Amino acid sequence: MRPRLRTARGLAIVGLVLGPASAATADADFIDGRPDTGLHTWCYDNVTTLRSYLDAAMTRLREQTVVDTAYYATCDSHTDVRWVQGPTPDPTLSGYTQCLAYWPNGRCDHWRITMSKQVMDRTAHPIATYRQVSCHELGHSLGVSHYLTLPGNDTVHSCMRNKFAPTGAAWETQYGTHHKSVHINPWFS
Numbered sequence: 152m153r154p155r156l157r158t159a160r161g162l163a164i165v166g167l168v169l170g171p172a173s174a175a176t177a178d179a180d181f182i183d184g185r186p187d188t189g190l191h192t193w194c195y196d197n198v199t200t201l202r203s204y205l206d207a208a209m210t211r212l213r214e215q216t217v218v219d220t221a222y223y224a225t226c227d228s229h230t231d232v233r234w235v236q237g238p239t240p241d242p243t244l245s246g247y248t249q250c251l252a253y254w255p256n257g258r259c260d261h262w263r264i265t266m267s268k269q270v271m272d273r274t275a276h277p278i279a280t281y282r283q284v285s286c287h288e289l290g291h292s293l294g295v296s297h298y299l300t301l302p303g304n305d306t307v308h309s310c311m312r313n314k315f316a317p318t319g320a321a322w323e324t325q326y327g328t329h330h331k332s333v334h335i336n337p338w339f340s
Contacts, residue, residue, distance in 0.1 A: 186294045187231070187258045188339055190219050194226035198236040201266055201281060205234050208285035208324075215326050218293065218339045228252060228261060232292050235265045245270045246284040248291035262292040279319035286310035286324045294338065295330050303329030 193209055195202060209220045226233050239247035246266050250259040266288070271280040287310045297313035309327030317323045326335060 185258050185338060186262075186292060187254060187260050190221055191231045191292070191339075192221050192223050192229075193232040193234060194223045194230045196226050196233050196235050196263075198234050198266075201234075201236050201268060201285070204278075204281040204285050205266070207282070208289050211286065211324055212289060212293075212326075216293075216331055216339065217336045231260070231262060232289065233261065233263045235263055236268055237265060238269065239265050239267045242267075243270065245274075245280060246288040248288045259292075264288045264292065274316060276316070276318050279317040279323060282319075283310050283317040283323040286326070287313075290326060290330070293335050295326070295334050301329075302327065303333060305329045 191212070193205075195205070198205065206222075209222070212218055213220050223230050233251075239245075241247070244267060246264065248262060248264050250261070251263050252259070252261040254260050266281075266284060268281075271277050271284060274280045290311045295311050298311060299313055301308065305327045307327065308322045309325055309330060310323055311327065311330060
């Protein structure tokens with residue numbers, strides 16, 4: 152069964168803005184409906200200099216969770232994640248995740264993740280920012296949302312933290328225990 156496409160009005164749009172923290176938000180489940188389950192495939196569409204960071208994000212996902220991933224050399228309408236390097240709709244965003252196609256059951260079948268190297272290169276730590284933003288935006292394709300204060304019983308932040316400037320800390324490329332045990336692993340198991 153092929154997914155149905157929705158217009159821009161029905162698309163969930165998630166962006167990452169780097170800056171000072173503000174008020175806490177709830178730990179929402181699956182920002183754009185649940186992702187489809189099974190193999191989480193990815194491809195590149197107009198990605199030049201960020202490939203190694205995106206490959207590393209996919210590897211870390213496999214190592215940290217139960218999610219299986221596979222690279223497809225050619226993007227098609229059912230590739231789960233289409234990585235794009237270029238400007239985001241909001242010129243202040245480092246990354247932007249958008250569901251492009253839904254299954255009739257409401258699950259997202261196809262995500263486009265846009266990475267703005269231009270915005271990330273203006274940060275104090277560009278390489279740390281590439282790593283954190285790739286982990287963060289990939290997390291949205293798994294159905295995980297932002298947070299500003301630690302979710303659940305976590306004692307260490309994760310790459311899904313929002314409104315901060317990456318410095319290269321280990322947690323900036325990791326999914327937190329809460330996101331793995333409550334959201335990602337149960338859904339993909």
